[in-house]
Amino acid sequence: MRLSLLRLVYAIALCTLCCLSSSCLDGQEEITVLEDGSGSAQISYNIPTRALNEDDATSLEVYLNKIADKHDSLKLTHFSKSASGFGMQRIEARLEFTSIIEVAEIYENELCGPEAPKLNPEMQALLDKACALMGKFEVSVRGLDIDIKREVNLKPLFEGKIKNPEILGESEFRYILHLPKAVSDSNATLISEDKKSLQWSIKLKNYVNQPIIMQSSIPLPWWIPASLVAILFIILLGFIWLIRRIRQKKDTTAADLPCPDSPQ
Numbered sequence: 001m002r003l004s005l006l007r008l009v010y011a012i013a014l015c016t017l018c019c020l021s022s023s024c025l026d027g028q029e030e031i032t033v034l035e036d037g038s039g040s041a042q043i044s045y046n047i048p049t050r051a052l053n054e055d056d057a058t059s060l061e062v063y064l065n066k067i068a069d070k071h072d073s074l075k076l077t078h079f080s081k082s083a084s085g086f087g088m089q090r091i092e093a094r095l096e097f098t099s100i101i102e103v104a105e106i107y108e109n110e111l112c113g114p115e116a117p118k119l120n121p122e123m124q125a126l127l128d129k130a131c132a133l134m135g136k137f138e139v140s141v142r143g144l145d146i147d148i149k150r151e152v153n154l155k156p157l158f159e160g161k162i163k164n165p166e167i168l169g170e171s172e173f174r175y176i177l178h179l180p181k182a183v184s185d186s187n188a189t190l191i192s193e194d195k196k197s198l199q200w201s202i203k204l205k206n207y208v209n210q211p212i213i214m215q216s217s218i219p220l221p222w223w224i225p226a227s228l229v230a231i232l233f234i235i236l237l238g239f240i241w242l243i244r245r246i247r248q249k250k251d252t253t254a255a256d257l258p259c260p261d262s263p264q
Contacts, residue, residue: 025046025048025168025204026046026172026173027046027133027174028173028174028175028176029043029044029176030043030176031177032178033100037098037100037101038096039100040095040096040097041095041097042094043091043093044090045092046085046088046090046091047088047089048087048088050087051157052091052126052129053089056126057081057089057091058081059123059126060126063123063127064076067106067111071102071106072098073098073102074098074103074106075095075096076093076094078092080093107137111127111131111134112134112136128156129156133154135152135211135212136150136151137150138150145185145218145219146218148215148217150213150214151212151213152212153212154204154207154208154212155208155209165208165209168204168205169205170203171205172201172202172203173202173212174200174201175199176197176199177197178196181219182196182218183196183198184217184219186198186215186216186217187214187215187216188200189201198216
């Protein structure tokens with residue numbers, strides 16, 4: 001009887017641990033960027049309350065609203081938190097923006113970048129967790145392509161909590177990106193036929209100790225290289241015109257010089 005009771009307690013504990021650490025852990029982000037740089041971000045995460053409890057979620061909502069209220073280009077149109085199982089909580093949010101460039105500046109200067117203001121220790125620890133989920137963004141120009149890189153390091157969230165990554169099972173985070181232009185290259189798990197929608201399906205057990213890296217390349221708008229060619233052509237024409245003017249001036253100067261006297 002005692003052995004059966006111990007087995008029952010062990011089974012309950014094991015099921016609880018699996019729920020807290022594996023199959024219940026789930027997340028999805030869907031970001032849409034339109035032609036004019038405006039767009040939206042829909043976020044949904046199902047996470048253990050020991051990682052982010054209800055009070056933490058409320059504090060995060062208040063802080064994000066405070067940031068959004070300072071900028072006309074950013075609106076937090078939805079934020080909700082709800083119990084989604086034993087020891088689990090689902091966080092959902094929707095952001096709308098008029099300029100993705102301005103959002104990047106806000107993210108870097110006011111939230112997660114090295115220049116962002118430091119908060120009180122408790123709030124800073126909470127924001128650090130949110131920043132770990134959001135990761136770092138890099139945009140660079142390579143040849144005729146714009147390279148976009150996002151790196152998400154989940155180690156701060158898992159460190160000291162997950163000893164065996166296999167316990168995460170099939171838990172995954174999904175990152176979906178809709179772009180106004182077709183990509184020329186990407187390491188996305190799925191790419192739509194028109195190459196404008198990308199999805200990364202990330203098995204968390206593979207990224208407990210290493211960062212998630214998402215990369216895409218987008219061709220520069222046609223008018224940028226065309227403008228560069230036009231500018232180079234104008235410079236070349238100006239250079240040719242300058243050389244001709246110099247030569248003409250030399251020829252005129254030489255014609256105005258008196259001829260030397262002929263020998264008698």
